[in-house]
Amino acid sequence: MSLRTTLEGLPGVDRVGAEARVAGLGTRSIKTTAKAWAIDLAISMVDLTTLEGSDTPGKVRALAAKAQRPDPTDLTCPSVAAVCVYPDMVAPVVDALGDSGVHIASVATAFPSGRSSLAIKLADTAYAVAAGADEIDMVIDRGAFLAGDYDTVFDQIAAVKEACGTAHLKVICETGELATYDNVRRASWLAMLAGADFIKTSTGKVQPAATMPVTLVMLEAVRDFRRETGRQVGVKPAGGIRTSKDAIKYLVMVNEVAGDDWLDPAWFRFGASTLLNDLLLQRQKLSTGHYSGPDYVTLD
């Protein structure tokens, strides 16, 4: 069966129903011990990210330090999952992280637009891997996808996967440009079939970035894909998740849609920068009983 037939044979997504489902999940009330547990889990799932033209070795070293000890005043605070940078910033991050266990993720493949030749995308990937990245966040060719050229998108993902070697591959669908939930479902399956270890919503450079309904559709996709193939794939919403409250809503959704197998940094990540400090503030609030304010978390 052709790839097109497979993708177009997936059940459709009813927009109204999917958004109602998300609204329903958003009414879950996560308090006290459950909240503390969820906040620590969320911290351990953060891909602490900086993807700016102005990034410097000094900036990413500071981020790497924060990743290992998010709250220097509390050693029980878990470290984050990974630091995520551009390929040329991987080397200083490798130095700073050492053997801390925090992963090093690099965007690649002409991020964020993906508008370049396959050769350059592969070279970009190889460069990041050679520098020490053990996770690669690639972008799909949205133009090819929207033109219906699914085979091109598939081949590129498969080629990048090969270039990754042992590094984990996260495939960014850039759902803000795919526009419909049907497209999100198809792109998710396309990425998984081509070998993605993770499917990721967004680059963070396009609005809207991660949304709850888009992540819902992706969680349904990984759940169904494992049921069909036996292979588990991770999910990473990225961009726009800024508060602990939102992060907890996402975790509730992971729990009730994909199942608790995905409640693990190996299978679910948050691509975020400002989220971490809000998680830390809430964490301090829960342990001390009062809000401390933004001057009591570090800015890096």
Added chain:
Amino acid sequence: MKFEYAPAPESASIVDIKSSYGLFIDGEFVDGRGTAFKTVNPATEETLAEISEATADDVDAAVRAARRAYEDVWSAMPGRERAKYLYRIARIMAERSREFAVLETIDNGKPIRESRDVDLPLVSQWFFYYAGWADKLEHSGFGSTPLGVAGQVIPWNFPLMMLAWKIAPALAAGNTVVLKPAETTPLTALLFAEVCQQAELPPGVVNIVTGAGATGQALIEHPDVDKVAFTGSTAVGKQIARSLAGTKKRLTLELGGKGANIVFDDAPLDEAVEGIVTGVFFNQGQVCCAGSRLLVQESILDAVMERLKDRMSTLRLGDPLDKNTDIGAINSARQLARITDLASAGDAEGAERWSPSCALPESGFWYAPTVFTGVTQAHRIAQEEIFGPVLSVLTFRTPAEAVEKANNTPYGLSAGVWTDKGSRILAMTSQLRAGVVWANTFNKFDPASPFGGYQESGYGREGGRHGLGAYLKEVR
């Protein structure tokens, strides 16, 4: 690694439940002359309060008060003035919604998530909607003359919402009412009586009499009642129709149902599963328009059942006041016995029962969400209304077979169609004999939309412009 949700109970301190309640007649609370009865919290079986029983004499006093208010005040009042009272009630209901939601949950057993997010918003919307009609009755198409005194008898599954469905259009049209809430769920109606006082509604416009079947019978048979509106079981509805035959009283009935929820092979599956769950587990399935018969195209039966079972496993049953509870308590021991009995008939007739593993609390009335597969039209659980969290799954092969099976019921209240094809939705809706047909959704209510049944599901419409037809007459 497991995400355990900590208890998140809504505080019950916002409600002040008195030890005993009287009747609300002519703007005041008075003791009934009958034998007081108890209302219990179905989640704990604890007695909440003693409730007065209205005798035929009490009902007579209530009807007289309603008649006086009708003649002297309400029918003569310009619609724009009546509207002010209804808007005021709507606003108060919105302002006090948390208090009402908590009380409804305590007395009925439904989850606070539903009373807070569904029942109470709709109650307020209903009053707002009909307040808007009060000065525009000549455009309703049903005339602009009220009928007089309306006797209204409502069920226990949506106590306050059914009150709003009944009282709002009656008052907007210029009628006065005597309303009898169900004997197991009188508390929110009695709190609503306080709202009538708070809104300074003229005495006698709304009267509330509590009691069981005998009180209801006294009300509907009272000679000075002009209109009877009943929502409840088909059996009682038939009795009412018999006893009103030959009188001049106007009657609307909203009775039982056995709604078919039809899922085609091109349906948006995940959303369809949500609709199946909403269709039959909303309010523990104690919904007259529940989608209690699932008709699935045979080719996707396995895919639907797999997803449905996964989804049912995430339903949280327990303390109705906990904000994370999806399935609350069954309203009464009697209803629980009925559900248990009918489900056993499903076992006995050879259908295959499945429930997620779920611990039931030790006290209170509980029934785990249940699905029966391998059901055929010949099974009792495919024919009779269970009025509980029990789903019967049947299959079909072609659209024509789906229509035939869906319509093969003495009822005709609701149906659902799940498909990505707009043309198929239109074709199905024109063939299904049901008062409301939902397309790619289920159990959605709106005050602007008429609601009511075919055949043994009753007659008359509530809601929307059509809902005014039950409370108005043409005068030539």
